[in-house]
Amino acid sequence: MNKQRYFKEGIIGDRNGTPALMGRHCTDCGKKSFPPTELCPYCASDKLETVFLGDEVTVLAATTTRAPVPPYDPPFTLAIVDMEDEIRTIGRVEKDEDVMVRKGDRLAVKFGKLYEETVFNKKTKANETIDVIGYYFVPK
Amino acid sequence: MRDVFVLGIGQTKFGVFEDKTGVDLGVAASVEAVKDAGINAREIEAAYAGYCRGPSTQGQMAFTRLGIGSIPIVNLNNACASGNTAVHMLYKDIAGGFCEVGLAAGFESLTEAAREGGKGLLAIKEDFGGMMGLTMPGFFSFVYQRLIDERGATMEDLCYPAIKNHHNARFNPLAQYNKPLTYEQIMESRVVVDPITVLQCCPQSDGGAALILCSEDYFKKHNINNHPKIRVAASVVHSSGWLSTRKDPLFSQVNREAADKAYTMAGIEPGDLDFAEIHDAFSGEEVAAYEPMRFCPEGECIKYVREKFYDLKGKLPINPSGGLLSLGHPLGASGARVNCEVVRQLRNQAGGYQVEGARIGLAQMLGSVLFGGNESAVVCGIQILEKVK
Numbered sequence: 380m381n382k383q384r385y386f387k388e389g390i391i392g393d394r395n396g397t398p399a400l401m402g403r404h405c406t407d408c409g410k411k412s413f414p415p416t417e418l419c420p421y422c423a424s425d426k427l428e429t430v431f432l433g434d435e436v437t438v439l440a441a442t443t444t445r446a447p448v449p450p451y452d453p454p455f456t457l458a459i460v461d462m463e464d465e466i467r468t469i470g471r472v473e474k475d476e477d478v479m480v481r482k483g484d485r486l487a488v489k490f491g492k493l494y495e496e497t498v499f500n501k502k503t504k505a506n507e508t509i510d511v512i513g514y515y516f517v518p519k
Numbered sequence: 520m521r522d523v524f525v526l527g528i529g530q531t532k533f534g535v536f537e538d539k540t541g542v543d544l545g546v547a548a549s550v551e552a553v554k555d556a557g558i559n560a561r562e563i564e565a566a567y568a569g570y571c572r573g574p575s576t577q578g579q580m581a582f583t584r585l586g587i588g589s590i591p592i593v594n595l596n597n598a599c600a601s602g603n604t605a606v607h608m609l610y611k612d613i614a615g616g617f618c619e620v621g622l623a624a625g626f627e628s629l630t631e632a633a634r635e636g637g638k639g640l641l642a643i644k645e646d647f648g649g650m651m652g653l654t655m656p657g658f659f660s661f662v663y664q665r666l667i668d669e670r671g672a673t674m675e676d677l678c679y680p681a682i683k684n685h686h687n688a689r690f691n692p693l694a695q696y697n698k699p700l701t702y703e704q705i706m707e708s709r710v711v712v713d714p715i716t717v718l719q720c721c722p723q724s725d726g727g728a729a730l731i732l733c734s735e736d737y738f739k740k741h742n743i744n745n746h747p748k749i750r751v752a753a754s755v756v757h758s759s760g761w762l763s764t765r766k767d768p769l770f771s772q773v774n775r776e777a778a779d780k781a782y783t784m785a786g787i788e789p790g791d792l793d794f795a796e797i798h799d800a801f802s803g804e805e806v807a808a809y810e811p812m813r814f815c816p817e818g819e820c821i822k823y824v825r826e827k828f829y830d831l832k833g834k835l836p837i838n839p840s841g842g843l844l845s846l847g848h849p850l851g852a853s854g855a856r857v858n859c860e861v862v863r864q865l866r867n868q869a870g871g872y873q874v875e876g877a878r879i880g881l882a883q884m885l886g887s888v889l890f891g892g893n894e895s896a897v898v899c900g901i902q903i904l905e906k907v908k
Contacts, residue, residue, distance in 0.1 A: 387647070387650060414647055420760075439665075440665055440668070442657065442660035442663075442712055442713050442714075443712065443713045444652060444654070444656075444657055444660075444711075444712045444713075445709075445712060446711050446712070448652045448654055448657075455652055457648075457651065457652060457653055459661055459768065467766075469647070469648045469653060470651060471651050471652065482664075482668055493651070513650075
């Protein structure tokens with residue numbers, strides 16, 4: 380099995396044995412935010428706690444890229460989505476090409492390999508393949 | 520604070536120049552600006568260089584070739600607004616009384632950058648969206664989608680700026696492309712991100728532009744070329760925060776906030792503008808800018824598009840020069856270039872793309888507009904220039 384790394388640290392956590400997206404909750408202003416930041420992006424308070432976010436989102440807009448964007452091969456679909464508590468973010472939509480994704484569609488949050496990367500291991504003096512793990516959405 | 524005036528402008532032709540570096544183009548534009556100002560370059564007391572790609576201290580590399588030296592020279596990278604930022608920093612120096620005359624230049628060779636870094640769609644590595652494959656046309660495809668959903672835009676509406684700006688560029692000898700485009704040609708070109716085709720995107724180009732700004736006293740004493748007196752009525756560099764990047768891509772909050780600051784600073788209403796040169800990296804992006812920039816009432820951008828309100832002969836010409844879509848977009852150069860375009864109009868030197876009776880013009884660039892929270896901070900640079908007596 381390949382080694383694994385998250386596409387970005389501090390985004391995905393473990394909720395009772397299953398992965399979940401992590402956001403912040405500010406105990407000063409009460410707002411939730413994602414991705415996590417060092418101080419509250421709304422009020423700059425440092426009274427932040429980490430919270431797990433839900434596993435469903437609603438599409439605001441979705442489009443398909445038809446040109447290569449390394450490390451991703453076309454076509455691939457990205458969506459701006461709304462999560463709970465006024466959190467709006469972006470993510471990839473894994474789907475069959477003939478499935479259309481439109482405003483208002485509900486998608487499920489999933490976790491897994493986004494792409495593979497090859498890095499040189501200084502200890503073994505050999506290239507090794509790493510699975511880059513992230514989140515994506517699938518039609519419900 | 521004291522008034523700041525434009526004494527000279529210089530601009531290269533925009534296009535693909537295999538044998539020139541970004542610095543070469545910066546030098547060419549700056550030499551022309553100094554000559555247009557009618558001063559000796561050694562008079563310059565401060566200089567700013569805006570560019571995005573390549574080595575450090577390109578400003579020093581360029582300006583020493585003009586005999587400029589032993590003065591503060593500052594290099595700036597503020598994405599597409601780098602040129603506006605160079606103008607803004609010099610504006611502050613002169614308005615604040617720190618110097619009498621200075622040079623603000625923007626330049627870039629994306630041909631040179633492509634040789635080193637590859638060409639094509641690149642996601643920005645540190646950007647949260649970029650990590651998932653979001654690119655500039657990818658972001659603006661969301662803007663298109665929102666205009667279709669919320670404003671009833673058709674593809675004909677969203678291609679209006681591309682058709683209009685290419686029409687305008689027929690008269691601009693400095694534009695990369697001087698041929699008109701039809702809707703059919705645009706839609707038949709290759710799709711990049713649904714529904715954006717290649718001909719709705721600006722080309723990646725090379726070019727340089729520069730301005731000499733000065734105090735009123737200096738202008739009076741040194742204006743040997745008898746240029747009309749053009750005042751920098753407003754200069755704003757404004758960045759997004761979390762709230763503005765989290766909002767709907769339909770409505771650019773940073774454009775709205777920057778524009779409002781600029782109108783207030785200039786003491787004008789948006790309706791006082793005679794024309795504007797703005798960021799049109801993608802055809803539909805220009806349509807999306809009309810409402811936040813207050814070029815039309817909220818919710819009515821498509822109505823105004825269908826009335827051809829922004830044509831060269833329309834009520835408020837937008838991008839009479841041909842815009843990024845026809846000029847090309849050498850990132851660091853474009854913000855200085857739009858300021859040069861406004862000056863050219865106010866001096867009545869724009870030839871076939873002259874806006875009749877132009878007295879007040881706005882120059883805007885929007886930089887780095889990916890979606891992904893605070894890591895994709897957006898910057899907007901705006902200058903408003905006014906011809907005065």
